[in-house]
Amino acid sequence: MDFKSKLTRKYAFPKNDNENNDSDNDIGMEKPWEKYLFIDYDTWKRFVHSRHDPKFLEKSQRGQKRRKKNLYNHTMSRGGYAYVYDIMTQEKWKEKRQAARVDNVKDVSPPSLINRAQS
Known part of the structure; x- marks a missing residue:
């Protein structure tokens, strides 16, 4: 798994959403810009918005459908x-x-x- 996939899975689309989000959590529950010092808040915000883009979501869903068709895991x-x-x-x-x-x-x-x- 590459770094962008890890960020997407772990931070941009967290599985357990909180009901009461504060302003930092509007773009993901955890704060990767605190863990990875080379990511600033604005860069993270742009990254999350790019992952929520309809074109990206469609491409991601096509990849997930293809992956489900694999008979043998690699x-x-x-x-x-x-x-x-x-x-x-x-x-x-x-x-x-x-x-x-x-x-x-x-x-x-x-x-x-x-x-x-x-x-």
Whole structure:
């Protein structure tokens, strides 16, 4: 996560909104200009207003919709590509076995190797 995303998520759009906002909290609950000394109040105010811009919100929502469509989260922990390959192969096996049960096929051949284009 980059710095602007962190500022947006943590400060510009806080999850728990207070009922009684003071003037500083009108543009976010916490005060990042106190935590990050290189951000002054006017810069922060412009940043928050840019994040509340309808064009930015529309772009953000499009990105969120695309992210929801991802089948596999991008995680390259200890397993790396080998781990992802094993998961995908197991899923293909499962699909083939379920299709064989529906068609009453007793001998199920192993799935073909997963091409880069299929992943």
